[in-house]
Structure formats: C-alpha cells, structure tokens
Amino acid sequence: MDLTTTFTQSLDELIQQVMPSLVVVRGRRRGAGAGFIWSSDGLILTNSHVVGRHAPKLILQDEQEYKSQLLARDPNVDLALLSIKASGLTPLEPASVSPRVGEMVFAFGHPWGQRNSVTKGIVSALMSAHTRRKKQQFPVIRSDVPLAPGNSGGPLVNMRGEMIGINAMIMGGDQSIAIPASVVVEFVDRFISKKSGKAHRDKYIPEGVL
C-alpha cells in the first residue's frame, strides 16, 4: 500500500475513534459550544464559559438530546463538568504522555455551528497563563489549529487519538489556547474527592507540569 493511502486510512481511523465522544453543548442563548464524553456513565467536560448560567442541553453523536446537570465549574481554568443520565457511552481518554512542541494535533468541534468539524495544526508552544485576577499561574497549550466560536470546550487530540487539551480561546486570529489534560484531570479529581467527602483543599496547580 502506498504512503498516501496509509496516511489517509490512519487519519480516518483516528477520526472515527474520537468522533463518538464529541458532543454539542447548547446553552439557553443562541450559539453552541463543544464538549466531550469523559466517562461511559455520563460525565461530560466542556469550558466554563460555554455553560453560562444554566445547565445546557447536550446533543450526542446519535442525535439524542439530553438535559444536563452542572456538577462542578472553575472559571479560573475555564472548565465545567456536566452529567447526563446515560450509560455505555464512548469516553475520550486523556493523554498519558505530555504534549511536545512540534507534534501534530486535531481540534474537534462545531466552528460557526458546522457540526463535527476537524481542524489540524501542531503544538506551537507550551506556556503558562494567569487565572482571573492573576492569583495563580497554570500551564496552557498554544497551537496553530484554526478555531472559531463553536470550538470552545471541544477536545484537542494527539495522533494517538488521546485528549491533550480542551480548546478554550483564540488569540490574535492565528493562535489557539487549550487547557492541558493535566489541568483537566486535576479538575475532575478535585470534584470526585470533594464528592467522596474527603477533606480536600484546592490543590495549587504547579507551574510547568506539562
């Protein structure tokens, strides 16, 4: 088999692998964002700024619409955890390895309402950003994937089909900022440990953990 055919097939496989986990997050107001399935029993992750004030409606790949419940949110790192009553969903695994500058990435989302779009790019820099009111610093991934409104909350995926970040922001038109998987995992862990009743102070997100 020639190289381009192998390449196209690998691309196709990767997209088929990730796409079932992509969801539409529809708030009360017009416009929608993206999100993805975190666990098979109905945990969904998206950006805090996509969720708005009310728990949004979610549309899965089978076009089923779900009412969601807002479990946790942290505007400082722009993340929100939602849950729906469902089971047997296909979760998107967070990357086990750290992102590297130069590696190829795909953004999954719904730019300008175009459902299930995939855009390509590379990790262009690993930087840190300030939380609101500049209280803390946390790592972010800068990439050159083209993003548009509707991409927010969608996953940034590496060539292994793993989630390396959540697309959150567009800077200057040609730079995209994603919240890295390490921060996402920490955010979910924080919620779960809170729920299990353990005394758990908010962990400081260390700098440069990418």
Place this chain on the structure above:
Amino acid sequence: MSKNILIELSDALADAAERAGQSTVLVNARRRIPASGIAIAADLILTANHVVERDEDLNVTLPDGSELSATVAGRDPGSDLALLKLERAAATAAEPTKTPARVGQIALALGRPTTGGIQASLGAVSAIDGPFRTHHGGLLERTMRTDCIPYPGFSGGPLIAADGTVLGLNTSGLTRGAAITIPTDIAWSVAETLEKHGHIRRGYLGIRSQTVEIPSDAQKSLKRKQTSGLLIVGVEKKSPGAKGGLIVGDILVGVKGSPISHHDELFTHLTGEVIGKSTAIDVLRGGKLESIDVVIGER
C-alpha cells in the same frame, strides 16, 4: 501491529523541534520582546541584524536557561544578518542541512522569544526565489518563502527540515510584513565572513547606470547574443571607475568576460573577493567593444 504513520510523523516533527531547539537561543538585544538566534558554533550565534538594536548589553539565553552576555562580532544589514560572540563556549551548534530545500517539503520554523521553552510553526517551503535585492543594498542569491506563521520573536530562528537539520534563518526584516528565509549555505558563508572581517565586504565601482538596449550594429561587435547592458550616466570623482577610465556614455556589457545585462548581475560580481584587484570591465564605447582594467574599491 504496524506502526501508525500519523504517530510516526508527529513524533518525528516533535523530535526535530526538540533537537534543533537545542541550538535555538533567545537573543535579548532590543527594546521590544526578545528574538531568536541559531548557535552555529559553541560560542557563535547567528541572528537577524534588525533584532540586534543595541551594540552593548546583549544577552543570550541558552535552551538550558543559562544567561550569557554577548558581543557583536559582525553585522551585515544588507542581508539582515548579525553574528554574536558569547562570553564562553557553551552553546550546542546546529546542524546545517546537507540537502538543499525543495519546494513542497515540510518545514518547521522555530523560535525562542521567551524562557518558557521552544516554539514552533509548521508549514511547507512555498517558493525558492532569487536573486533578491534587499532595500539595504544587499543581494541574496536565493531566498525561500514558507507558509509557517512568523510568530513575534521568531526572527533570527531556524527553519528546519523534518530531520531537524537547518534549512535557513527566518527573518521578517527584509520584506515588510512578511517573513523570508535565508538559505543555510548563504547565511553560514555570511557568518564566516562576519567572523573574519566583522562586516561583508562589497566591491565598489562608483558609477551610476541604467539598463539600455544594445543597438543591433553594436551587438555585432560584441559577438554574442546580448540585448541589454548598463549605460553609464555618471562617474563619481576619484572613484575606482573614474581612475580606471570609465566615462559617461560607455555601455557596460561584461565583467571578467561574463555578460552583464542587468544591475543585479553586476552586483553579484562586486563581491569581497574582487576588492583591490584589477578587473576587466567590458564596455561598448562608440559602438566598439573595449576592455578596461579597473581596480575595484571597497564600499
């Protein structure tokens, strides 16, 4: 299971960025955000001239975070290159490419404008053109264009191939708004001259000229197919051209036997090597071909 080609390609690109990133340094020599540079030897950094705004108080930060002071070893505004000498030999020299760049090949532009780590932008070599007369009076035999995004602070950094070897040096100082890449062979040879002389030596004739059509009867005395030459419209007093005997009205048609039909071709001959040497200038004077020996000066 066979290896996934996407993962292989992605890993290769990240490996290339990591490898070449070891030779990409931060150059702190202007008021705005710092720019980038390429280590071409353990103590030599090649960067873009326009990012070196100061001659003193220059700092270079190596990939390991160590900050070294540097001095300007040489500048060439013509090709927008500057060579910095580090206080000690601590840098990892970049590996220049062995195979010249080809249009269509994938390439990464690297930069290190912050101490937060290497930065990269992926693209392809879109065009290789030249010769290119820069607005600072330099002439680059070849330049490359890519569709990599020239992020702020990327000037002076390398364009690398997928194997991590350096294809050229990126700069946005030669063209307004856009970035171009100076091919490695040209950039490295400028650096060599800068190390020896501190500046690029350019030959000087002292004439003003314009391109003109060569009349058909004069073409006969040329005994070659050449339809244009340079009409000398002015000769500076006491210039090498004046001393050698060039006069207004001569049509310059060749240097050392090779035909000159445009200014760019004359430029390529007035290199550092001909300075101080008696050089045969072919002119049409009164319709007849004459060879005049001129000792080329230095600009």
